[in-house]
Structure formats: C-alpha cells, structure tokens
Amino acid sequence: MNTLIALGVPLAVLLAYLATRPASPAREAARRARRVSRHPALATLGDVRIRLDEELPDRRVDFVLARVARHQIDARTLWAWLDRFGAESLVVTLAAGHGYAGLLRILRDERAYDETEARLLAGLSEPELFQLAAA
Incomplete structure (x- = not known):
C-alpha cells in the first residue's frame, strides 16, 4: 500500500502540473489566431x-x-x-x-x-x- 501511495502521489502532482501550466507564447498566439479566424x-x-x-x-x-x-x-x-x-x-x-x-x-x-x-x-x-x- 505504501508503494502505491509513493508512486501515486508524484504521478498526481505531475498530472496536475501538466494540466495547469501556462501555454508557450507561440502556442498561445497560434491558438488566438485560429480563434479569431473562426x-x-x-x-x-x-x-x-x-x-x-x-x-x-x-x-x-x-x-x-x-x-x-x-x-x-x-x-x-x-x-x-x-x-x-x-x-x-x-x-x-x-x-x-x-x-x-x-x-x-x-x-x-x-x-x-x-x-x-x-x-x-x-x-x-x-x-x-x-x-x-x-x-
């Protein structure tokens, strides 16, 4: 059980970081250009x-x-x-x-x-x- 927690917590933290990190400026600009074009x-x-x-x-x-x-x-x-x-x-x-x-x-x-x-x-x-x- 301790091994499962030891593996699960870092994985959950990594997923939370990836989901909430800001997009790169180039990616954000491309997304904005597509949205305005539509x-x-x-x-x-x-x-x-x-x-x-x-x-x-x-x-x-x-x-x-x-x-x-x-x-x-x-x-x-x-x-x-x-x-x-x-x-x-x-x-x-x-x-x-x-x-x-x-x-x-x-x-x-x-x-x-x-x-x-x-x-x-x-x-x-x-x-x-x-x-x-x-x-």
Whole structure:
C-alpha cells in the first residue's frame, strides 16, 4: 500500500502540473489566431497588429497603424479587409485616401474596388512609401 501511495502521489502532482501550466507564447498566439479566424468579431487591434507584422515591412505597418488611429477604424473592419483583400491592399487603400467610410463601402460592395486606381492614387499621395518597395 505504501508503494502505491509513493508512486501515486508524484504521478498526481505531475498530472496536475501538466494540466495547469501556462501555454508557450507561440502556442498561445497560434491558438488566438485560429480563434479569431473562426470568430472575426473577437478581433482586437492587437490581433490586427500581429497579422500586419507577419505580412508587411515595419515602415508599412507604422503607416497603417497611424492611419487607423487617425480614422479610428475598428478592428473588425480591419480584420474583414485583411481576410478579403490582404495586408498589401490595406496599405494601398489607406494611402489612396480611403478612410473608414471608404473601407466600409468597398467591403459592402457599394463601391467596386479598383486596385489599379488605388495603386495610382497611393503612389501619388505617398510616393516615398511605394518608391522604397520598387527599389
């Protein structure tokens, strides 16, 4: 009986530790990304920032975040845009002068999204942002 207790207690402690230990940051981030992808209404600006960091150079991430702050664009709208058009398209659209209302009109298909026109306008209004990418 003492042998059973001597083996059972450490095993129970080990199982309790494994069940309650915190997940690694990478694992937690991957879990959060899957959850937000399934439920976009849960998206936060932090989730958007992580996604932008993965897909864009730092200079463009800073540009997007500055425009998001200026136009007060919510995370759900940004997440929907990223899912539908991608991060590079978000940079181009914001640089072309589309604000919050413009993003919503395009997402709702009230206005056709002409990427060629958006790229032309973006290149004219923010040339330094796009010249670095071409070089």
